[in-house]
Amino acid sequence: MKTRTRFAPSPTGYMHIGNLRTALYEYLIAKANNGDFILRIEDTDQKRYVEGATDIIYNTLKTVGMNWDEGPDIGGNYGPYVQSERRSIYAEYAHKLVELGGAHYCFCSKSEADEEKNDELNIKFKDPCKLISLAEAKKRVAAGEPYVIRQTINKKGKSKYHDEVYGDIEIDYDELDEGVLLKSDGFPTYNFANVVDDHLMQITHVVRGNEYISSTPKYNLIYEDFGWQHPQYVHVPPVMKDAQHKLSKRNGDASFQDLVAKGYLPEAIINYIALLGWNPGNDEEIFSLDDLKKIFSIERLNRSPAIFDITKLTWMNGCYIRALSPEKFHELALPYYKDMPSNVNLTALSSVLQPRVETLADISSQADFIQEMPEYNLELYSNKKMKTDALIAKANLPAVREILSAQNDWSNEALFESMKALAEKLGVKNGQILYPTRIALSGKETTPGGATEIAVILGKEETLKRLDNAIQKLS
């Protein structure tokens, strides 16, 4: 049987990192087995529907390269792939389930149900409507009385199923709740829709958060009542913000699109989250999506929650940035150069920046001095190791200015040679020339690149101008 997995997000307008990881695992399970990855939109809760949310889902999956084989936009043999377009299907199966004895009509109002149960005394909702005969219930339905369809659980003893990650799970049938399957608005709940859809769409592996572990027996009961075989279950632990809290929109935690906006590369994000709950069994940790397709296995999935560590993602993102071709990096950096003066050597800037930034957003903070010379204190000229200070700067900078104004070859190598020659001629250390020059050109304690590299980036005109200003400031 062909492996088929599905990613079934509800369109709430936010691509959660945990969700994306689930999608990744679903995608990888399918692709590692030459199977199909299906996209299904679970929009049965109209209250939570957010306009444009499906586009975020599409765009995210596309930018990371997780292409789906069937979905709302491209169709497939098992559509429609949007649950709100499948209402008649759920209604049909829900009524059928009633006939099969797996569910019953319930006429209680929501408040009646709430009143009945008592969390503190651990009293579960006992539906009085279970006692209504099917004939009577049908009559009331036909008369137009509002109703829901509730699951009927009469089984006793222990339910048992196997989870690919957590092993054998045993839960007493008494613990199971006779939940609503079809709401009074005619929409199904997740509890019902996912079973019907997963069966109809021939999903072989259901991958989802481990919060579903304890409700899975209810779903299995529905499969049983219909005489269907249930899929294999792959419950995965949550991705955490810290030891106590899941990553969530409510906490204001970063979504995929937030991370991209902060200068993280989609490839790095995917690589990092793949390792949050899965490992290849060796010490390697840099993987492309294609690599992952080849080596992913369900057996190496972890059972315990993993904390999302932005520091490690940042490191990994730095690895990906350094691995970029200089051209590609330059292309990605371009948007951050929007406000740069036109005479700046952007190619040179990119080449000094590439090994120094960990996220694209670092570009702005590292290159800010190029746009505009910052205010700085003369103290900056002091450096013990370089044996230099403002006095030495004052003494040497005029000579630097002189030699550079005569400089024709404005390459880094040529500039460096000239500066070295100058130091030798003056009988001072290289650092006593280079350090003050760097400060004069940047006004910053740390810069991407040394004095001559900055000079190349700024260009001759701007370099001389900044030297003049520095000399004036020092006098």
Added chain:
RNA sequence: GGUCCCAUCGUCUAAUGGUUAGGACAUCACCCUUUCACGGUGGUAAUAUGGGUUCGAAUCCCGUUGGGAUCACCA
């Protein structure tokens, strides 16, 4: 509270009865160096806890503690 799940360095994790408990991030030190990075070398740092089982336990079993999930006409 009932039920279910989880527990190795600060973090992600490896070690599926026998290892000096390994790697990565972070951190610290040193080297490289035209500041800062990059790169290189080395260090600090973990089996929650108490009992078993066994020649031998991070690993198997039981208890304890801690954490999480679930008990919606949300998914």
